[in-house]
Structures are given as structure tokens and as C-alpha cells.
Amino acid sequence: MSLWTASEAAEATGGQAQGDWACNGVSIDTRTLQPGDLFVALKAARDGHEFVAQALDKGAAAALVTHLPDGVAENAPLLIVEDVQQALEALGRAGRARLGPQAKVAAVTGSVGKTSTKEMLLAIFGDQGKAHASVDSYNNHWGVPLTLARMPRDTDYAVIEIGMNHPGEIAPLAKQARPDAAMVTNVAAVHLEAFKDVAAIAVEKATIFEGMEPGGVAVINADHDHSDIVLDKALERGLRETTFGQAGHHYKLGEVKVQGDTTVAQAEAEGAPLIFKIDTPGRHFAMNALGALALAEALGADRALAVQSLGRWSPYAGRGVRERIQLDPVDTHLALELIDDSYNANPTSMAAALEVLAASEVTHDIGRVSKGRRIAFVGDMKELGPEALALHAGLADLEATRALDVVHCVGPLMKAFYDNLPEHQRGDWTETAEEMLQGLRSRLDSGDVVLIKGSLSMKLGGIVDAIRKMGHPVPTA
The missing domain is CATH 3.90.190.20 (Mur ligase, C-terminal domain)
Structure with missing residues (x-):
């Protein structure tokens, strides 16, 4: 089954499809493009329209463009729209909307540990269903809609990483993802060039909850100094809150031991004793893992299987x-x-x-x-x-x-x-x-x-x- 047909993509974006094509993936980079992908001609350091001919030569199923680029045949498979970025966002929203009622979407933000926590959740959910997640740190204004647009129709669990550099960036992305559960890993002194202080960063991180419907689950690290700001926002949105950390009420981290290349943690989960390990050293990974367990359970994952998945997890290149x-x-x-x-x-x-x-x-x-x-x-x-x-x-x-x-x-x-x-x-x-x-x-x-x-x-x-x-x-x- 294809990811998008020409007619589906046209309906989602309000664009005009040229040719009867279907794609199996979505790409913004000709260097990593696979045959059968829809190439999205975004404008970044260079205008993606300059690479459309190359993308089609490499086997792209079609290209998402605002006009017929130079060097491209008039009858080439295209999806012509008014604005490529807006069309990608529309395609992402359509990808989210067509998920079945049993599918669950998680979103992760925070000053530190977003990507590692996202990868832990992907490992957990991937062992309990068909899971989809952001690639690398695709967490910005094009990364989030791209992740949503790439989401297979039969996804059981999706994990969307959401980042920011400036105020006002998280809420629009959260509204595209519409998560059933969202997690704030922590709040720390990051991006202070754009924010007055760490409290202002907490306010921005908490806007991830603006993309959620009442009754969703907010998973919050209770250990940082501004957790009350995040918690208040969750309660204001009518969300169910789950806290984790050494000061967590629901998931409480106890003793953590680094033993060679392994981290072993003792914790409590809703009052029950819990021991888990991670296949890499680092106390900070134990905290992220506890939050991942809290979120996974909030979305119906089996705790025992989730602990086993964490025991096989280790970070990838560049992240420890x-x-x-x-x-x-x-x-x-x-x-x-x-x-x-x-x-x-x-x-x-x-x-x-x-x-x-x-x-x-x-x-x-x-x-x-x-x-x-x-x-x-x-x-x-x-x-x-x-x-x-x-x-x-x-x-x-x-x-x-x-x-x-x-x-x-x-x-x-x-x-x-x-x-x-x-x-x-x-x-x-x-x-x-x-x-x-x-x-x-x-x-x-x-x-x-x-x-x-x-x-x-x-x-x-x-x-x-x-x-x-x-x-x-x-x-x-």
C-alpha cells in the first residue's frame, strides 16, 4: 500500500496533482532520497526547486513544488501548491488525521534528552506494535510535519520529537501532532539568547500541551525548579498529569548504579517496586528511561515488556x-x-x-x-x-x-x-x-x-x- 496517492496528496494540500503517481516515502534531501519518494522542494540554504530534476532522475515518484522548475519536463509528476512549507504541514496534519482510533501519538520536548527519550519510546513501542518516530533530531518547523507526512497508515504508535530555539515555536508543532500523551523531559539553561530566563523556557516547553485534547496525559519531570509552571499548564488544559523523577509522585526514581557499561535503577511505579537497566552508562539515561516508562504505560504499553526493551537500548552516534x-x-x-x-x-x-x-x-x-x-x-x-x-x-x-x-x-x-x-x-x-x-x-x-x-x-x-x-x-x- 502506498503512503500517498496523487489524489490524496492533492486533497490534503489543496494543490494540483500532475500525473497519476503514488509515493512510498517523503524526502527533502536528494542525498538521502529513495526511489518512490515524494520530493519536497523546501527553501532553506538553497531553493529545493533547484534539485527537482535531480530528484526525479534518482527515481522520485513526484515533486512538491510551487511551479515547474527549470530542466523539468512539462508532463513530469508534480504536486503544485502555493507554498511548499504550508503544503508539507497540511500533508502532515492529514497523515495524523487518518490514523485509526486505536493508534496513539506521543510527543516529547525538553531542554535535554529529547532525542534519547524519543528513541527509548521507539524501542518500547516497536516491540509492542508498529511504531513510527522522528528521524535523528527532526523536531523543528519542517521536521515535525515531515515526520507526520511519512507516517504509515497502519501505525500503532507514533513518537514525535518537538524542539525550539525561540518563543512561540512549540505550540504550532504540537497542534499538528495532536498527541495523546506529551512529555517534558526537563527544563534547563538552554537557548538563553532568546529567553529572559529559565522560567520563560519552562513556559514555552509547557505549550506542548496546547496541542492536546482534554483527558490526554501530561508526563512531567518533577525534579527541576520550574516543574510547577509545566504542571499548572497541564492542569489548565484539563490533562491527566503523571510526574516522574526523584520527587515524582507517580514514578519515583531511587538508587541508580553505573556498573561497567550498564546502568541499573531502582524505582517505584505507581507505588510498586520497579528495577530496570539500560545497556549504556549514565544516570541521566535512567531518568529519561523512567519518563519513557511513564509515558509508554499511559498509552497502554505493557510495563514488563517495556522494561525488557529498555534493557536492550543504547544511544546512537553522537549522543553518548x-x-x-x-x-x-x-x-x-x-x-x-x-x-x-x-x-x-x-x-x-x-x-x-x-x-x-x-x-x-x-x-x-x-x-x-x-x-x-x-x-x-x-x-x-x-x-x-x-x-x-x-x-x-x-x-x-x-x-x-x-x-x-x-x-x-x-x-x-x-x-x-x-x-x-x-x-x-x-x-x-x-x-x-x-x-x-x-x-x-x-x-x-x-x-x-x-x-x-x-x-x-x-x-x-x-x-x-x-x-x-x-x-x-x-x-x-
């Missing part, structure tokens, strides 16, 4: 995934451990990543340096507003930071962190990640555990790639 890099092709003992958390960074997630590194077990007496080391390469955290330098400098005061052996810093903001470190912990500081690549191998040795963490624009992924190329990556999970 761990790899063993074998530095010698013969002697398998000569290796280091790499923690790739290079996709994003803010004060909360940076502190969590440093805690993971501090708790990691190093290996002694196998490299040229007899002592295995906990080494961090950290880059600037962006969009923190006037407090940016203070927030970076404050990383040096964290208990986790004191447990590290060497910290290398990248970027002008991270210079504040570097300068605030004790002399014995200072590695190198460079303006750019590219400069840090010079002499990288000499900074590392077998037995080390190495964390890479920074905002995506700092391009610390290049350091990750360089470390991988030093040897033979072996997944630890």
Missing part, C-alpha cells in the same frame, strides 16, 4: 555511544574507549557527560603511559546568552570534573573553562576542532577513556572521526 578503538591490529589489549557525545551540548548535558566519564573504568599498564586516563575534549556550548562565559567557567567546579585526568578545550567560550581548571588537568586549548587535530594521536594512549562533547557547530565530530581512524572501532554493545 561508546566504542572500543583497537589501536594495534595484533595485540587486542592495546585499545582505548571512545564516548561520542559530539552532537549537542548545554550545561546540563555537559555535566551529565562529564559524570559518565568520571565514573568510567580506565585500564592501567597497557600503554606507553602506565596509567589509564579519563580524557575530555569539550567544545563551546552555544546559545547561552549573557551568562555563557560564567556557565562555561563553572564546569571546572563540578565534582565530576575533579575526577578527570586531562581536559582539552575547543572554542573561545571553552577558554573560560580551561582557564578555571587546575594546572594539572589542563591539556590543550584551541580555537577550532581542526586545530585540535594536530598532534591528536600523541595525546591519547591505550587504556584511556575519551569523551568528545560540544555543540554541533563546533565540529567535534571531526575529532571523533580522527580517533576512529587510529584503529579498528569495535562496538561495545
Whole structure:
């Protein structure tokens, strides 16, 4: 069964279909387009209409456009609309509307942990039905409608990630998704360039509930300082509230232990004892997992099966995934451990990543340096507003930071962190990640555990790639 026929897409968008086509997917990028996709010619850094001919040559079923692009045959399969972005949103709303009455939609927002929590929910729901979710961090004005437009007709569970950079962005996206349950993972000092303070961020996060009908379920982290703002909004909308966290009333997190490459947590779920594990180290993952369990149960998922699903979950590239890099092709003992958390960074997630590194077990007496080391390469955290330098400098005061052996810093903001470190912990500081690549191998040795963490624009992924190329990556999970 096709995802969209020409007539269905035309009816949904109010556009004019040219040709009798049907598509099996929706794409906005010719680099990842698959044969049979509907290519959406959005305007971003470049006008997508410039790539329509290429998309059709690659096997696109049709293209969503405002006019006949240059180099495209007059009888090419097209869906012609007045505005491509608005048409994509309309297609997404139609995708949501045609789900069966038994299908459930979850939405996830928060300052930290949105993507990891979304992936946990996808793992849970995927083991209990046909599940669909946002790809990567497709959580903005085009990512949410694209996810909805891609949703198969027979979806049982959908998980929609919703993000923001400025006020007023979340509510319109939530109204497109119309979730049956929505979760706010937390509220933290992120995007402060666009907000007065953290309380204002809480107000914006809480607008996710504006897309919900009365009687839906609001899943709220009770541990942050502004949880009352989020809770009040949920109650104002007539939603049923479920809280989680160490201060949670419904799902209460107890002791969390990091044991090697596994995190084990004790908790209470609606008063009943609960033990669950995650196949990756990190206390912050335990909190996200508890919220995921709360939301999954709110939508009818089986708790025992959900716990089993979490036990098999681990993060993917750039978000805390761990790899063993074998530095010698013969002697398998000569290796280091790499923690790739290079996709994003803010004060909360940076502190969590440093805690993971501090708790990691190093290996002694196998490299040229007899002592295995906990080494961090950290880059600037962006969009923190006037407090940016203070927030970076404050990383040096964290208990986790004191447990590290060497910290290398990248970027002008991270210079504040570097300068605030004790002399014995200072590695190198460079303006750019590219400069840090010079002499990288000499900074590392077998037995080390190495964390890479920074905002995506700092391009610390290049350091990750360089470390991988030093040897033979072996997944630890």
C-alpha cells in the first residue's frame, strides 16, 4: 500500500496533482532520497526547486513544488501548491488525521534528552506494535510535519520529537501532532539568547500541551525548579498529569548504579517496586528511561515488556555511544574507549557527560603511559546568552570534573573553562576542532577513556572521526 496517492496528496494540500503517481516515502534531501519518494522542494540554504530534476532522475515518484522548475519536463509528476512549507504541514496534519482510533501519538520536548527519550519510546513501542518516530533530531518547523507526512497508515504508535530555539515555536508543532500523551523531559539553561530566563523556557516547553485534547496525559519531570509552571499548564488544559523523577509522585526514581557499561535503577511505579537497566552508562539515561516508562504505560504499553526493551537500548552516534578503538591490529589489549557525545551540548548535558566519564573504568599498564586516563575534549556550548562565559567557567567546579585526568578545550567560550581548571588537568586549548587535530594521536594512549562533547557547530565530530581512524572501532554493545 502506498503512503500517498496523487489524489490524496492533492486533497490534503489543496494543490494540483500532475500525473497519476503514488509515493512510498517523503524526502527533502536528494542525498538521502529513495526511489518512490515524494520530493519536497523546501527553501532553506538553497531553493529545493533547484534539485527537482535531480530528484526525479534518482527515481522520485513526484515533486512538491510551487511551479515547474527549470530542466523539468512539462508532463513530469508534480504536486503544485502555493507554498511548499504550508503544503508539507497540511500533508502532515492529514497523515495524523487518518490514523485509526486505536493508534496513539506521543510527543516529547525538553531542554535535554529529547532525542534519547524519543528513541527509548521507539524501542518500547516497536516491540509492542508498529511504531513510527522522528528521524535523528527532526523536531523543528519542517521536521515535525515531515515526520507526520511519512507516517504509515497502519501505525500503532507514533513518537514525535518537538524542539525550539525561540518563543512561540512549540505550540504550532504540537497542534499538528495532536498527541495523546506529551512529555517534558526537563527544563534547563538552554537557548538563553532568546529567553529572559529559565522560567520563560519552562513556559514555552509547557505549550506542548496546547496541542492536546482534554483527558490526554501530561508526563512531567518533577525534579527541576520550574516543574510547577509545566504542571499548572497541564492542569489548565484539563490533562491527566503523571510526574516522574526523584520527587515524582507517580514514578519515583531511587538508587541508580553505573556498573561497567550498564546502568541499573531502582524505582517505584505507581507505588510498586520497579528495577530496570539500560545497556549504556549514565544516570541521566535512567531518568529519561523512567519518563519513557511513564509515558509508554499511559498509552497502554505493557510495563514488563517495556522494561525488557529498555534493557536492550543504547544511544546512537553522537549522543553518548561508546566504542572500543583497537589501536594495534595484533595485540587486542592495546585499545582505548571512545564516548561520542559530539552532537549537542548545554550545561546540563555537559555535566551529565562529564559524570559518565568520571565514573568510567580506565585500564592501567597497557600503554606507553602506565596509567589509564579519563580524557575530555569539550567544545563551546552555544546559545547561552549573557551568562555563557560564567556557565562555561563553572564546569571546572563540578565534582565530576575533579575526577578527570586531562581536559582539552575547543572554542573561545571553552577558554573560560580551561582557564578555571587546575594546572594539572589542563591539556590543550584551541580555537577550532581542526586545530585540535594536530598532534591528536600523541595525546591519547591505550587504556584511556575519551569523551568528545560540544555543540554541533563546533565540529567535534571531526575529532571523533580522527580517533576512529587510529584503529579498528569495535562496538561495545
